[in-house]
Amino acid sequence: MFFAPPNAAQSHDDETDPEIFDLSVENTMSPSIQVAAVADLPAGASKLVEVNRTRIALFNLEGEIYAIEDVCTHDGGPLVEGKLVNGCQIQCPRHGARFDIRTGAALSFPAFEPTRTYAVQIREGMIWIEL
Numbered sequence: 001m002f003f004a005p006p007n008a009a010q011s012h013d014d015e016t017d018p019e020i021f022d023l024s025v026e027n028t029m030s031p032s033i034q035v036a037a038v039a040d041l042p043a044g045a046s047k048l049v050e051v052n053r054t055r056i057a058l059f060n061l062e063g064e065i066y067a068i069e070d071v072c073t074h075d076g077g078p079l080v081e082g083k084l085v086n087g088c089q090i091q092c093p094r095h096g097a098r099f100d101i102r103t104g105a106a107l108s109f110p111a112f113e114p115t116r117t118y119a120v121q122i123r124e125g126m127i128w129i130e131l
């Protein structure tokens with residue numbers, strides 16, 4: 001198994017460009033990868049990373065870190081660019097569907113299917129997500 005450290009990520013120009021990671025998942029049931037430092041994601045902040053060509057949005061909700069696939073199930077909107085509402089919901093910037101960041105559940109029209117979530121672990125100040 002190969003882990004690409006964050007400092008090996010490609011450079012990015014602004015907040016909507018993800019840091020990119022590639023992970024080989026050979027012989028591993030549930031691989032995890034380090035994607036960011038907790039210090040880089042203060043309470044209320046979001047961050048986009050890309051792992052194996054999948055865009056993943058990280059959110060810090062009052063000190064708890066969550067990771068969801070950055071794809072609105074209505075029409076592929078970039079959830080990381082949405083607005084946080086009601087404390088734990090992200091509102092898609094395209095047509096306004098809301099998702100629970102904690103569970104990925106679709107909470108409002110026009111989305112009906114949940115978005116994928118990823119288990120998050122904090123180890124020595126770093127954010128790891130399980131793939």
Ligand code: FES
Nearest residue numbers: 072075077092095
């Ligand atoms: S793409 Fe997200 S609500 Fe339409």
